[in-house]
Amino acid sequence: MEAAYDEIADWYEQDFEPLPGLYRQLGELLGAGDGVCLEVGCGTGAHAETVRGLGWTPVGIDLSTGMLGYAIERLPVARANAERLPFADDSVPAVVSVMVHTDMPAYPKVLREVRRVLRPGGVFVHVGVHPCFCGHFADRSDPDSIVITPGYHDGSWTKKSWTDKGVRNRVGAKHYPLHELLNAVTDAGLRMERFGEGGEAAPITFSVRARK
Structure with missing residues (x-):
């Protein structure tokens, strides 16, 4: 099975710039800990250093062989579908999902x-x-x-983007309105604890910490 990110893995590793404050938000909400921290959709493993710096042992899964070719240098990885995680029930102390939910048409199932x-x-x-x-x-x-133009509520998958320098115009993205995203977390049986927003005058990122 070929993953969309296989075609852009080299570009992502060499040219893509992470969003401002991304690692800070991840660190603040995850916090210090130990044991395995699973990253679903780990991509090139760019977040492994942040996770490891908090005391966790990062492990990643992704569908893209191209992205995992870079990630394997940064953390233990497996090629797997986030909708069918190769882990036993009640086995992992922490899971993170960083900048990938728009890549997953079935994110509620992933949750x-x-x-x-x-x-x-x-x-x-x-x-x-x-x-x-x-x-x-x-x-x-x-x-x-x-x-902001019309389209917020349509939940579409599209490559339409205001810039030709990002990911959306290359592989497409699924939009989840805020209420759908938060409902998906609670519907999965996770209890939300804290939230965060990051970026410029108008926030670029939205973060949630939840527990089982």
């Missing part, structure tokens, strides 16, 4: 899998593009004046 593999009391951290200010409906060409 149910996250809950299944988490230990009781285990922590889950979601960091993703902000549902209200990032998407095919948001023109961010002027960071001081974000223009």
Whole structure:
């Protein structure tokens, strides 16, 4: 099975710039700990250093062989579908999902899998593009004046983007309005604890910490 990111793995590793404050948000919500921290959709393993610096042992899964070719230098990885995680029930103390939920048309199903593999009391951290200010409906060409156009509620998959320098225009993205994203977390049986927003005047990222 060929993954969409296989075609852009080299570009992602060499040229893609992470969003401002991304690692800080991940660190603040995940916090210090030990044991395995599973990253669903780990990509090139760019977040492994942050996770490891908090005391956790990062492990990643991803569908893209191209991305995993870079990730394997940074953390233990396996090629797997996030909708069917190769972990036993109640076996993992922490799971993170960083900038990938828009790549997953069945993210609610992924969240149910996250809950299944988490230990009781285990922590889950979601960091993703902000549902209200990032998407095919948001023109961010002027960071001081974000223009929101119709399309926020349609939940579509599209390559439409205000820039040709990002991921969305290359592989496409699924949009989840804020209420759908939060409902998916609670519907999966996860208890939300804290939230975060990061970026410029109009936030770029939205984060959630939840527990089983």
